[in-house]
Amino acid sequence: MTGLSLQQAPPFIIVFGFFLTACLFGLVISLTELYMALEHSLFLPLLVHLYTLGFALFTMFGALFQMLPVVAGAVIKSPKPKAFISLFLLITGIPTFIYSFIFGKFMLLGAFLTYTGILYTSFLMLYHLLKIKSFMPTPKGMKFSLVFLLLGATAGLCRVLSYYGYLPISDKVLYFHYTSLLFGWIGLLISSVSFQVVEMFFVAESYPKHFSENYPLLVSLSIFLSIIGNFFSLPLLFLFFAYSFLTIKRLIARKRKIKDYTLYFWYLGQISLIISLVFFALRETLFLPFLFFYAVFFTSIIMGMMYRIIPFLVWFHSSNEGRKEVPLMSEVVPPERIKGNFYLHLVWVLLSIFAYILDKGYLVPSTVHLVSSVFLLYNICRGGMLYFKTQP
Amino acid sequence: MSVKTYLTEEHRQCDELYAKVEKLIQEDNWDNVLEAFDAFKKATLLHFKKEEDILFPAFEETTGIVMGPTQVMRMEHTQAKELIDRMEKAIKERNKNTFLSLGDTFMVLIQQHNMKEEQILYPMCDQHLIISDIIESMERL
Numbered sequence A: 001m002t003g004l005s006l007q008q009a010p011p012f013i014i015v016f017g018f019f020l021t022a023c024l025f026g027l028v029i030s031l032t033e034l035y036m037a038l039e040h041s042l043f044l045p046l047l048v049h050l051y052t053l054g055f056a057l058f059t060m061f062g063a064l065f066q067m068l069p070v071v072a073g074a075v076i077k078s079p080k081p082k083a084f085i086s087l088f089l090l091i092t093g094i095p096t097f098i099y100s101f102i103f104g105k106f107m108l109l110g111a112f113l114t115y116t117g118i119l120y121t122s123f124l125m126l127y128h129l130l131k132i133k134s135f136m137p138t139p140k141g142m143k144f145s146l147v148f149l150l151l152g153a154t155a156g157l158c159r160v161l162s163y164y165g166y167l168p169i170s171d172k173v174l175y176f177h178y179t180s181l182l183f184g185w186i187g188l189l190i191s192s193v194s195f196q197v198v199e200m201f202f203v204a205e206s207y208p209k210h211f212s213e214n215y216p217l218l219v220s221l222s223i224f225l226s227i228i229g230n231f232f233s234l235p236l237l238f239l240f241f242a243y244s245f246l247t248i249k250r251l252i253a254r255k256r257k258i259k260d261y262t263l264y265f266w267y268l269g270q271i272s273l274i275i276s277l278v279f280f281a282l283r284e285t286l287f288l289p290f291l292f293f294y295a296v297f298f299t300s301i302i303m304g305m306m307y308r309i310i311p312f313l314v315w316f317h318s319s320n321e322g323r324k325e326v327p328l329m330s331e332v333v334p335p336e337r338i339k340g341n342f343y344l345h346l347v348w349v350l351l352s353i354f355a356y357i358l359d360k361g362y363l364v365p366s367t368v369h370l371v372s373s374v375f376l377l378y379n380i381c382r383g384g385m386l387y388f389k390t391q392p
Numbered sequence B: 001m002s003v004k005t006y007l008t009e010e011h012r013q014c015d016e017l018y019a020k021v022e023k024l025i026q027e028d029n030w031d032n033v034l035e036a037f038d039a040f041k042k043a044t045l046l047h048f049k050k051e052e053d054i055l056f057p058a059f060e061e062t063t064g065i066v067m068g069p070t071q072v073m074r075m076e077h078t079q080a081k082e083l084i085d086r087m088e089k090a091i092k093e094r095n096k097n098t099f100l101s102l103g104d105t106f107m108v109l110i111q112q113h114n115m116k117e118e119q120i121l122y123p124m125c126d127q128h129l130i131i132s133d134i135i136e137s138m139e140r141l
Protein backbone atom coordinates (compact mmCIF):
# COMPACT_ATOMS: atom_id res chain seq x y z
CA MET A 1 0.00 0.00 0.00
CA THR A 2 3.01 2.26 0.10
CA GLY A 3 3.25 5.07 -2.32
CA LEU A 4 -0.45 5.26 -2.69
CA SER A 5 -1.45 8.82 -2.65
CA LEU A 6 -4.05 10.31 -4.87
CA GLN A 7 -2.70 13.79 -4.86
CA GLN A 8 0.18 13.23 -7.21
CA ALA A 9 -1.64 14.50 -10.23
CA PRO A 10 1.30 15.27 -12.52
CA PRO A 11 2.23 18.93 -12.96
CA PHE A 12 0.19 20.75 -15.58
CA ILE A 13 3.23 21.42 -17.72
CA ILE A 14 3.55 17.72 -18.58
CA VAL A 15 0.11 17.23 -20.07
CA PHE A 16 0.23 20.66 -21.63
CA GLY A 17 3.62 19.94 -23.22
CA PHE A 18 2.39 16.75 -24.85
CA PHE A 19 -0.89 18.31 -26.03
CA LEU A 20 0.78 21.40 -27.39
CA THR A 21 3.26 19.29 -29.37
CA ALA A 22 0.34 17.30 -30.79
CA CYS A 23 -1.45 20.49 -31.82
CA LEU A 24 1.71 21.74 -33.52
CA PHE A 25 1.80 18.48 -35.43
CA GLY A 26 -1.85 19.08 -36.28
CA LEU A 27 -0.71 22.27 -37.98
CA VAL A 28 2.05 20.39 -39.83
CA ILE A 29 -0.54 17.82 -40.97
CA SER A 30 -2.81 20.41 -42.50
CA LEU A 31 0.10 22.24 -44.13
CA THR A 32 1.25 18.94 -45.63
CA GLU A 33 -2.25 18.29 -46.92
CA LEU A 34 -2.36 21.74 -48.43
CA TYR A 35 0.98 21.17 -50.14
CA MET A 36 -0.18 17.81 -51.49
CA ALA A 37 -3.41 19.38 -52.76
CA LEU A 38 -1.41 22.06 -54.57
CA GLU A 39 0.94 19.48 -56.05
CA HIS A 40 -1.87 17.04 -56.90
CA SER A 41 0.04 14.33 -55.11
CA LEU A 42 -0.60 12.02 -52.22
CA PHE A 43 2.13 10.42 -50.19
CA LEU A 44 0.26 8.18 -47.82
CA PRO A 45 3.02 6.86 -45.51
CA LEU A 46 4.04 10.41 -44.65
CA LEU A 47 0.51 11.52 -43.88
CA VAL A 48 -0.36 8.40 -41.89
CA HIS A 49 2.70 8.78 -39.69
CA LEU A 50 2.01 12.45 -39.13
CA TYR A 51 -1.49 11.63 -37.89
CA THR A 52 -0.48 8.66 -35.75
CA LEU A 53 2.96 9.56 -34.46
CA GLY A 54 2.53 13.32 -34.52
CA PHE A 55 -1.01 13.81 -33.33
CA ALA A 56 -2.22 10.61 -31.67
CA LEU A 57 0.91 9.42 -29.89
CA PHE A 58 1.61 12.74 -28.18
CA THR A 59 -1.95 13.29 -27.02
CA MET A 60 -2.30 9.73 -25.82
CA PHE A 61 0.95 9.74 -23.87
CA GLY A 62 0.02 13.10 -22.36
CA ALA A 63 -3.41 11.81 -21.40
CA LEU A 64 -1.92 8.63 -19.92
CA PHE A 65 0.43 10.63 -17.71
CA GLN A 66 -2.66 12.37 -16.39
CA MET A 67 -4.95 9.37 -16.19
CA LEU A 68 -2.76 6.69 -14.64
CA PRO A 69 -3.11 8.08 -11.10
CA VAL A 70 -6.80 8.86 -11.55
CA VAL A 71 -8.14 5.68 -13.09
CA ALA A 72 -5.57 3.19 -11.90
CA GLY A 73 -3.97 4.70 -8.81
CA ALA A 74 -0.64 4.22 -10.56
CA VAL A 75 1.47 7.15 -9.47
CA ILE A 76 4.65 7.90 -11.41
CA LYS A 77 7.07 9.43 -8.92
CA SER A 78 8.99 12.57 -9.95
CA PRO A 79 7.18 12.62 -13.28
CA LYS A 80 8.82 15.77 -14.67
CA PRO A 81 12.24 14.36 -15.63
CA LYS A 82 10.60 11.16 -16.89
CA ALA A 83 8.15 13.02 -19.07
CA PHE A 84 11.00 15.19 -20.26
CA ILE A 85 13.04 12.16 -21.42
CA SER A 86 9.97 10.83 -23.19
CA LEU A 87 9.19 14.15 -24.87
CA PHE A 88 12.83 14.71 -25.78
CA LEU A 89 13.22 11.35 -27.51
CA LEU A 90 9.94 11.72 -29.37
CA ILE A 91 10.39 15.36 -30.32
CA THR A 92 13.79 14.62 -31.82
CA GLY A 93 12.86 11.21 -33.23
CA ILE A 94 9.52 11.78 -34.88
CA PRO A 95 10.43 14.86 -36.96
CA THR A 96 13.66 13.12 -38.06
CA PHE A 97 11.64 10.07 -39.06
CA ILE A 98 9.09 12.22 -40.88
CA TYR A 99 11.93 14.10 -42.58
CA SER A 100 13.30 10.81 -43.86
CA PHE A 101 10.01 10.07 -45.59
CA ILE A 102 10.36 13.24 -47.64
CA PHE A 103 14.10 13.45 -48.24
CA GLY A 104 15.09 9.80 -47.90
CA LYS A 105 17.79 10.53 -45.34
CA PHE A 106 18.24 9.71 -41.63
CA MET A 107 15.44 7.15 -41.56
CA LEU A 108 17.36 4.74 -39.37
CA LEU A 109 18.27 7.47 -36.89
CA GLY A 110 14.71 8.80 -36.77
CA ALA A 111 13.26 5.32 -36.39
CA PHE A 112 15.63 4.40 -33.58
CA LEU A 113 15.01 7.61 -31.65
CA THR A 114 11.25 7.25 -32.04
CA TYR A 115 11.41 3.59 -31.11
CA THR A 116 13.49 4.35 -28.01
CA GLY A 117 11.01 7.04 -26.99
CA ILE A 118 8.09 4.66 -27.39
CA LEU A 119 9.94 1.87 -25.59
CA TYR A 120 10.87 4.12 -22.69
CA THR A 121 7.43 5.65 -22.24
CA SER A 122 5.42 2.47 -22.60
CA PHE A 123 7.66 0.50 -20.26
CA LEU A 124 7.42 3.32 -17.74
CA MET A 125 3.64 3.18 -17.87
CA LEU A 126 3.38 -0.59 -18.05
CA TYR A 127 5.68 -0.91 -15.05
CA HIS A 128 3.41 1.31 -12.98
CA LEU A 129 0.24 -0.30 -14.27
CA LEU A 130 1.41 -3.85 -13.64
CA LYS A 131 2.44 -2.99 -10.08
CA ILE A 132 -1.13 -2.30 -9.05
CA LYS A 133 -3.68 -5.03 -8.75
CA SER A 134 -6.70 -3.80 -10.62
CA PHE A 135 -9.07 -5.81 -12.68
CA MET A 136 -11.17 -2.91 -13.82
CA PRO A 137 -11.69 -2.71 -17.57
CA THR A 138 -10.01 0.66 -18.08
CA PRO A 139 -6.57 -0.06 -16.56
CA LYS A 140 -6.71 -3.51 -18.10
CA GLY A 141 -7.36 -2.07 -21.55
CA MET A 142 -4.54 0.40 -21.04
CA LYS A 143 -2.11 -2.44 -20.34
CA PHE A 144 -3.16 -4.33 -23.46
CA SER A 145 -2.99 -1.26 -25.64
CA LEU A 146 0.50 -0.38 -24.41
CA VAL A 147 1.63 -3.91 -25.26
CA PHE A 148 0.23 -3.46 -28.76
CA LEU A 149 2.06 -0.18 -29.04
CA LEU A 150 5.29 -2.02 -28.28
CA LEU A 151 4.52 -4.86 -30.69
CA GLY A 152 3.36 -2.55 -33.47
CA ALA A 153 6.33 -0.23 -33.08
CA THR A 154 8.66 -3.23 -33.18
CA ALA A 155 7.02 -4.38 -36.39
CA GLY A 156 7.52 -0.85 -37.71
CA LEU A 157 11.19 -0.97 -36.82
CA CYS A 158 11.48 -4.32 -38.62
CA ARG A 159 9.96 -2.66 -41.65
CA VAL A 160 12.60 0.07 -41.55
CA LEU A 161 15.35 -2.54 -41.15
CA SER A 162 14.08 -4.44 -44.15
CA TYR A 163 14.03 -1.18 -46.09
CA TYR A 164 17.76 -1.00 -45.42
CA GLY A 165 18.14 -4.64 -46.42
CA TYR A 166 18.85 -6.02 -42.96
CA LEU A 167 15.66 -8.05 -42.94
CA PRO A 168 13.52 -9.62 -45.66
CA ILE A 169 10.46 -7.61 -46.73
CA SER A 170 7.20 -9.13 -45.52
CA ASP A 171 3.65 -7.97 -46.14
CA LYS A 172 2.52 -9.73 -42.98
CA VAL A 173 4.85 -7.52 -40.94
CA LEU A 174 3.38 -4.43 -42.57
CA TYR A 175 -0.15 -5.66 -41.93
CA PHE A 176 0.64 -6.43 -38.32
CA HIS A 177 2.34 -3.05 -37.96
CA TYR A 178 -0.67 -0.99 -38.91
CA THR A 179 -3.37 -3.27 -37.50
CA SER A 180 -1.81 -3.53 -34.07
CA LEU A 181 -1.15 0.20 -33.90
CA LEU A 182 -4.46 1.40 -35.29
CA PHE A 183 -6.74 -1.11 -33.58
CA GLY A 184 -4.61 -2.47 -30.75
CA TRP A 185 -3.01 0.76 -29.60
CA ILE A 186 -5.22 3.68 -30.64
CA GLY A 187 -8.55 1.86 -30.85
CA LEU A 188 -8.20 -0.18 -27.71
CA LEU A 189 -6.98 2.75 -25.65
CA ILE A 190 -9.83 4.99 -26.77
CA SER A 191 -12.43 2.31 -26.12
CA SER A 192 -11.01 1.40 -22.71
CA VAL A 193 -11.10 5.02 -21.69
CA SER A 194 -14.69 5.29 -22.97
CA PHE A 195 -15.75 2.50 -20.65
CA GLN A 196 -15.02 4.86 -17.80
CA VAL A 197 -15.57 8.27 -19.27
CA VAL A 198 -18.86 7.90 -21.14
CA GLU A 199 -20.72 6.66 -18.11
CA MET A 200 -19.33 9.26 -15.77
CA PHE A 201 -19.11 12.42 -17.80
CA PHE A 202 -22.33 12.18 -19.70
CA VAL A 203 -24.19 10.43 -16.86
CA ALA A 204 -25.00 7.49 -19.08
CA GLU A 205 -25.65 3.82 -18.54
CA SER A 206 -22.53 1.76 -17.93
CA TYR A 207 -21.29 -0.67 -20.59
CA PRO A 208 -22.30 -4.30 -20.13
CA LYS A 209 -19.85 -5.80 -17.68
CA HIS A 210 -19.02 -8.87 -19.74
CA PHE A 211 -18.33 -6.68 -22.69
CA SER A 212 -15.94 -4.19 -21.11
CA GLU A 213 -14.14 -6.80 -19.03
CA ASN A 214 -13.46 -9.16 -21.91
CA TYR A 215 -13.03 -6.56 -24.60
CA PRO A 216 -9.23 -6.07 -24.33
CA LEU A 217 -8.53 -9.79 -24.54
CA LEU A 218 -11.01 -10.38 -27.35
CA VAL A 219 -9.62 -7.51 -29.40
CA SER A 220 -6.12 -8.86 -28.88
CA LEU A 221 -7.05 -12.33 -30.02
CA SER A 222 -8.95 -11.05 -33.01
CA ILE A 223 -6.02 -8.89 -34.12
CA PHE A 224 -3.80 -11.96 -34.22
CA LEU A 225 -6.54 -13.94 -35.92
CA SER A 226 -6.94 -11.29 -38.61
CA ILE A 227 -3.36 -11.84 -39.75
CA ILE A 228 -4.48 -15.10 -41.36
CA GLY A 229 -6.54 -13.33 -43.97
CA ASN A 230 -9.30 -10.95 -44.90
CA PHE A 231 -12.15 -13.18 -43.81
CA PHE A 232 -10.58 -13.66 -40.40
CA SER A 233 -10.65 -9.95 -39.69
CA LEU A 234 -14.43 -10.13 -39.26
CA PRO A 235 -14.31 -10.71 -35.46
CA LEU A 236 -12.11 -7.63 -35.10
CA LEU A 237 -14.57 -5.55 -37.11
CA PHE A 238 -17.47 -6.93 -35.17
CA LEU A 239 -15.89 -6.04 -31.82
CA PHE A 240 -15.22 -2.44 -32.80
CA PHE A 241 -18.64 -2.16 -34.34
CA ALA A 242 -20.19 -3.41 -31.10
CA TYR A 243 -18.13 -0.90 -29.12
CA SER A 244 -19.24 1.94 -31.33
CA PHE A 245 -22.86 0.87 -31.33
CA LEU A 246 -22.93 0.57 -27.53
CA THR A 247 -21.28 3.95 -27.18
CA ILE A 248 -23.67 5.77 -29.49
CA LYS A 249 -26.61 4.13 -27.77
CA ARG A 250 -25.35 5.33 -24.40
CA LEU A 251 -24.64 8.82 -25.61
CA ILE A 252 -28.14 9.18 -27.05
CA ALA A 253 -29.77 7.92 -23.84
CA ARG A 254 -27.48 9.98 -21.60
CA LYS A 255 -29.08 11.77 -18.66
CA ARG A 256 -27.09 14.98 -19.00
CA LYS A 257 -28.92 16.73 -21.78
CA ILE A 258 -26.82 19.86 -21.80
CA LYS A 259 -25.66 21.20 -25.15
CA ASP A 260 -22.04 20.26 -25.05
CA TYR A 261 -19.97 20.30 -28.20
CA THR A 262 -17.42 17.84 -26.89
CA LEU A 263 -20.31 15.39 -27.17
CA TYR A 264 -20.63 16.16 -30.88
CA PHE A 265 -16.96 15.30 -31.30
CA TRP A 266 -17.79 11.96 -29.74
CA TYR A 267 -20.68 11.34 -32.11
CA LEU A 268 -18.65 12.27 -35.15
CA GLY A 269 -15.82 10.03 -34.00
CA GLN A 270 -18.06 7.04 -33.41
CA ILE A 271 -19.90 7.37 -36.72
CA SER A 272 -16.59 7.66 -38.55
CA LEU A 273 -15.35 4.55 -36.79
CA ILE A 274 -18.33 2.57 -38.07
CA ILE A 275 -17.81 3.82 -41.62
CA SER A 276 -14.11 3.05 -41.44
CA LEU A 277 -14.85 -0.53 -40.39
CA VAL A 278 -16.85 -1.08 -43.56
CA PHE A 279 -13.94 0.17 -45.63
CA PHE A 280 -11.53 -1.97 -43.65
CA ALA A 281 -13.44 -5.02 -44.81
CA LEU A 282 -12.93 -3.77 -48.38
CA ARG A 283 -9.40 -2.60 -47.73
CA GLU A 284 -7.89 -4.27 -50.77
CA THR A 285 -9.52 -1.63 -52.96
CA LEU A 286 -10.61 1.02 -50.48
CA PHE A 287 -7.68 1.40 -48.14
CA LEU A 288 -7.56 5.19 -48.39
CA PRO A 289 -11.17 5.77 -47.25
CA PHE A 290 -10.53 3.37 -44.38
CA LEU A 291 -7.56 5.40 -43.23
CA PHE A 292 -9.40 8.67 -43.66
CA PHE A 293 -12.43 7.68 -41.59
CA TYR A 294 -10.29 5.98 -38.98
CA ALA A 295 -8.29 9.20 -38.66
CA VAL A 296 -11.52 11.17 -38.29
CA PHE A 297 -12.51 8.71 -35.56
CA PHE A 298 -9.49 9.20 -33.39
CA THR A 299 -8.83 12.88 -34.11
CA SER A 300 -12.46 13.74 -33.23
CA ILE A 301 -12.44 11.85 -29.95
CA ILE A 302 -9.04 13.23 -29.05
CA MET A 303 -10.14 16.80 -29.77
CA GLY A 304 -13.27 16.32 -27.70
CA MET A 305 -11.17 15.00 -24.83
CA MET A 306 -8.57 17.76 -25.10
CA TYR A 307 -11.27 20.38 -24.88
CA ARG A 308 -12.31 18.94 -21.54
CA ILE A 309 -8.95 17.97 -20.11
CA ILE A 310 -7.12 21.27 -20.63
CA PRO A 311 -9.86 23.53 -19.17
CA PHE A 312 -10.34 21.19 -16.24
CA LEU A 313 -6.65 20.96 -15.44
CA VAL A 314 -6.21 24.72 -15.59
CA TRP A 315 -9.04 25.13 -13.12
CA PHE A 316 -7.97 22.18 -10.96
CA HIS A 317 -4.31 23.10 -10.57
CA SER A 318 -5.02 26.81 -10.08
CA SER A 319 -7.64 25.98 -7.51
CA ASN A 320 -5.37 23.51 -5.69
CA GLU A 321 -2.61 26.03 -5.54
CA GLY A 322 -4.97 28.47 -3.90
CA ARG A 323 -4.77 31.15 -6.57
CA LYS A 324 -6.97 34.17 -6.21
CA GLU A 325 -8.32 34.33 -9.73
CA VAL A 326 -9.29 30.80 -10.64
CA PRO A 327 -10.83 30.60 -14.12
CA LEU A 328 -13.74 28.19 -14.55
CA MET A 329 -13.58 25.67 -17.38
CA SER A 330 -15.74 27.79 -19.63
CA GLU A 331 -13.42 30.72 -19.08
CA VAL A 332 -10.38 28.70 -20.14
CA VAL A 333 -11.92 27.68 -23.47
CA PRO A 334 -15.33 29.31 -24.03
CA PRO A 335 -17.95 26.83 -25.30
CA GLU A 336 -18.49 28.96 -28.43
CA ARG A 337 -14.92 28.29 -29.47
CA ILE A 338 -15.35 24.54 -28.97
CA LYS A 339 -18.48 24.78 -31.07
CA GLY A 340 -16.59 26.73 -33.73
CA ASN A 341 -13.85 24.15 -33.85
CA PHE A 342 -16.34 21.34 -34.08
CA TYR A 343 -18.00 22.85 -37.14
CA LEU A 344 -14.66 23.57 -38.80
CA HIS A 345 -13.67 19.98 -38.20
CA LEU A 346 -17.01 18.70 -39.52
CA VAL A 347 -16.85 20.86 -42.63
CA TRP A 348 -13.33 19.58 -43.29
CA VAL A 349 -14.60 16.01 -43.09
CA LEU A 350 -17.57 16.62 -45.39
CA LEU A 351 -15.60 18.60 -47.98
CA SER A 352 -12.90 15.94 -48.00
CA ILE A 353 -15.51 13.31 -48.79
CA PHE A 354 -16.84 15.42 -51.68
CA ALA A 355 -13.36 16.05 -52.99
CA TYR A 356 -12.62 12.34 -52.89
CA ILE A 357 -15.81 11.43 -54.74
CA LEU A 358 -15.29 14.14 -57.37
CA ASP A 359 -11.55 13.55 -57.31
CA LYS A 360 -10.91 17.26 -57.45
CA GLY A 361 -10.99 20.38 -55.34
CA TYR A 362 -8.81 19.04 -52.53
CA LEU A 363 -7.59 22.56 -51.97
CA VAL A 364 -10.84 23.58 -50.28
CA PRO A 365 -10.93 20.95 -47.51
CA SER A 366 -7.19 21.36 -46.97
CA THR A 367 -7.66 25.07 -46.39
CA VAL A 368 -10.51 24.43 -43.96
CA HIS A 369 -8.34 21.90 -42.17
CA LEU A 370 -5.59 24.46 -41.87
CA VAL A 371 -7.98 26.95 -40.28
CA SER A 372 -9.31 24.24 -37.98
CA SER A 373 -5.88 23.17 -36.78
CA VAL A 374 -4.71 26.74 -36.24
CA PHE A 375 -7.86 27.29 -34.19
CA LEU A 376 -7.23 24.16 -32.11
CA LEU A 377 -3.64 25.20 -31.49
CA TYR A 378 -4.78 28.69 -30.52
CA ASN A 379 -7.46 27.45 -28.12
CA ILE A 380 -5.26 24.92 -26.36
CA CYS A 381 -2.33 27.29 -26.22
CA ARG A 382 -4.31 30.26 -24.99
CA GLY A 383 -6.24 28.17 -22.49
CA GLY A 384 -3.13 26.57 -21.12
CA MET A 385 -1.32 29.88 -20.86
CA LEU A 386 -3.99 31.08 -18.48
CA TYR A 387 -2.57 28.71 -15.89
CA PHE A 388 0.91 30.15 -16.24
CA LYS A 389 -0.39 33.71 -16.29
CA THR A 390 -2.20 33.39 -12.98
CA GLN A 391 0.89 31.87 -11.38
CA PRO A 392 2.09 34.15 -8.60
CA MET B 1 -22.69 -5.45 0.39
CA SER B 2 -19.29 -3.88 -0.19
CA VAL B 3 -18.38 -0.28 0.53
CA LYS B 4 -17.65 0.02 -3.15
CA THR B 5 -21.11 -1.04 -4.26
CA TYR B 6 -22.85 0.99 -1.58
CA LEU B 7 -21.05 4.27 -2.19
CA THR B 8 -20.76 3.90 -5.96
CA GLU B 9 -24.53 3.60 -6.05
CA GLU B 10 -24.72 6.93 -4.19
CA HIS B 11 -22.38 8.55 -6.71
CA ARG B 12 -24.70 7.54 -9.52
CA GLN B 13 -27.74 8.83 -7.64
CA CYS B 14 -26.09 12.21 -7.09
CA ASP B 15 -25.17 12.35 -10.78
CA GLU B 16 -28.77 11.79 -11.75
CA LEU B 17 -29.98 14.42 -9.30
CA TYR B 18 -27.53 16.86 -10.81
CA ALA B 19 -28.60 15.99 -14.36
CA LYS B 20 -32.17 16.85 -13.37
CA VAL B 21 -31.16 20.30 -12.14
CA GLU B 22 -29.18 20.95 -15.27
CA LYS B 23 -32.09 19.89 -17.44
CA LEU B 24 -34.54 22.21 -15.64
CA ILE B 25 -32.16 25.13 -16.02
CA GLN B 26 -31.57 24.33 -19.64
CA GLU B 27 -35.35 24.53 -20.12
CA ASP B 28 -35.55 27.77 -18.10
CA ASN B 29 -37.91 26.04 -15.71
CA TRP B 30 -36.79 28.22 -12.78
CA ASP B 31 -39.80 27.52 -10.58
CA ASN B 32 -38.76 23.93 -9.98
CA VAL B 33 -35.01 24.35 -10.01
CA LEU B 34 -34.46 25.22 -6.38
CA GLU B 35 -36.33 22.16 -5.18
CA ALA B 36 -34.36 19.87 -7.49
CA PHE B 37 -31.14 21.59 -6.51
CA ASP B 38 -31.89 21.08 -2.81
CA ALA B 39 -32.34 17.37 -3.35
CA PHE B 40 -29.03 17.22 -5.21
CA LYS B 41 -27.21 19.29 -2.60
CA LYS B 42 -28.60 17.31 0.30
CA ALA B 43 -27.67 13.96 -1.22
CA THR B 44 -24.18 15.12 -2.13
CA LEU B 45 -23.42 16.64 1.26
CA LEU B 46 -24.74 13.57 3.05
CA HIS B 47 -22.51 11.40 0.92
CA PHE B 48 -19.49 13.57 1.75
CA LYS B 49 -20.44 13.37 5.42
CA LYS B 50 -20.59 9.58 5.32
CA GLU B 51 -17.11 9.51 3.92
CA GLU B 52 -15.58 12.22 6.07
CA ASP B 53 -17.13 11.18 9.36
CA ILE B 54 -17.07 7.42 9.09
CA LEU B 55 -15.20 5.89 6.18
CA PHE B 56 -12.09 8.06 6.10
CA PRO B 57 -11.42 7.96 9.87
CA ALA B 58 -11.82 4.18 9.83
CA PHE B 59 -9.44 3.94 6.89
CA GLU B 60 -6.90 6.20 8.58
CA GLU B 61 -7.11 4.33 11.85
CA THR B 62 -6.70 0.89 10.30
CA THR B 63 -4.02 1.69 7.77
CA GLY B 64 -2.20 4.44 9.64
CA ILE B 65 -2.16 6.54 6.46
CA VAL B 66 -3.33 9.97 7.52
CA MET B 67 -1.79 12.35 5.06
CA GLY B 68 -2.56 10.17 2.06
CA PRO B 69 -5.56 9.66 -0.19
CA THR B 70 -8.18 10.59 2.41
CA GLN B 71 -6.59 13.99 2.82
CA VAL B 72 -6.79 14.60 -0.91
CA MET B 73 -10.41 13.42 -0.97
CA ARG B 74 -11.29 15.87 1.81
CA MET B 75 -9.65 18.67 -0.08
CA GLU B 76 -11.66 17.88 -3.17
CA HIS B 77 -14.86 17.78 -1.10
CA THR B 78 -14.06 21.31 0.02
CA GLN B 79 -13.57 22.41 -3.56
CA ALA B 80 -16.84 20.74 -4.53
CA LYS B 81 -18.75 22.36 -1.66
CA GLU B 82 -17.49 25.76 -2.69
CA LEU B 83 -18.74 25.18 -6.22
CA ILE B 84 -22.11 23.98 -4.88
CA ASP B 85 -22.48 27.21 -2.89
CA ARG B 86 -21.70 29.27 -5.95
CA MET B 87 -24.16 27.21 -8.00
CA GLU B 88 -26.88 27.90 -5.46
CA LYS B 89 -26.16 31.60 -5.63
CA ALA B 90 -26.35 31.49 -9.43
CA ILE B 91 -29.76 29.82 -9.23
CA LYS B 92 -31.05 32.45 -6.84
CA GLU B 93 -29.87 35.12 -9.24
CA ARG B 94 -31.33 33.12 -12.15
CA ASN B 95 -28.04 33.34 -13.90
CA LYS B 96 -28.12 30.49 -16.38
CA ASN B 97 -24.67 30.83 -17.92
CA THR B 98 -22.89 31.15 -14.61
CA PHE B 99 -24.69 28.11 -13.29
CA LEU B 100 -23.90 25.96 -16.31
CA SER B 101 -20.30 27.03 -16.24
CA LEU B 102 -19.97 26.24 -12.53
CA GLY B 103 -21.90 23.02 -12.94
CA ASP B 104 -19.69 21.79 -15.73
CA THR B 105 -16.56 22.38 -13.68
CA PHE B 106 -18.22 20.73 -10.69
CA MET B 107 -19.14 17.69 -12.76
CA VAL B 108 -15.63 17.07 -14.03
CA LEU B 109 -14.17 17.61 -10.58
CA ILE B 110 -16.59 15.22 -8.96
CA GLN B 111 -16.25 12.60 -11.70
CA GLN B 112 -12.50 12.37 -11.45
CA HIS B 113 -12.91 12.39 -7.67
CA ASN B 114 -15.40 9.53 -7.80
CA MET B 115 -13.17 7.64 -10.20
CA LYS B 116 -10.32 7.71 -7.70
CA GLU B 117 -12.61 6.59 -4.89
CA GLU B 118 -14.25 3.83 -6.86
CA GLN B 119 -11.10 2.48 -8.43
CA ILE B 120 -8.68 2.86 -5.57
CA LEU B 121 -9.97 3.98 -2.19
CA TYR B 122 -13.16 1.91 -1.87
CA PRO B 123 -11.51 -1.35 -2.94
CA MET B 124 -8.81 -0.69 -0.35
CA CYS B 125 -11.46 -0.10 2.30
CA ASP B 126 -13.22 -3.31 1.35
CA GLN B 127 -9.95 -5.14 1.71
CA HIS B 128 -8.86 -3.77 5.06
CA LEU B 129 -11.90 -2.69 7.03
CA ILE B 130 -14.80 -4.43 8.72
CA ILE B 131 -17.32 -3.18 6.24
CA SER B 132 -20.61 -4.34 7.71
CA ASP B 133 -20.14 -2.05 10.72
CA ILE B 134 -19.13 0.84 8.53
CA ILE B 135 -22.09 0.59 6.21
CA GLU B 136 -24.37 0.38 9.22
CA SER B 137 -22.91 3.55 10.72
CA MET B 138 -23.17 5.34 7.40
CA GLU B 139 -26.81 4.32 7.09
CA ARG B 140 -27.53 5.89 10.48
CA LEU B 141 -26.32 9.34 9.42
Ligand SMILES: [Fe+2]
Residues within 6 Å of the ligand: B048, B051, B073, B077, B113, B117
Ligand atom coordinates in the same frame (compact mmCIF):
# COMPACT_ATOMS: atom_id res chain seq x y z
FE1 LIG C 1 -15.66 11.66 -1.80
Ligand SMILES: [Fe+2]
Residues within 6 Å of the ligand: B007, B011, B047, B051, B114, B117
Ligand atom coordinates in the same frame (compact mmCIF):
# COMPACT_ATOMS: atom_id res chain seq x y z
FE1 LIG D 1 -17.63 9.42 -2.74
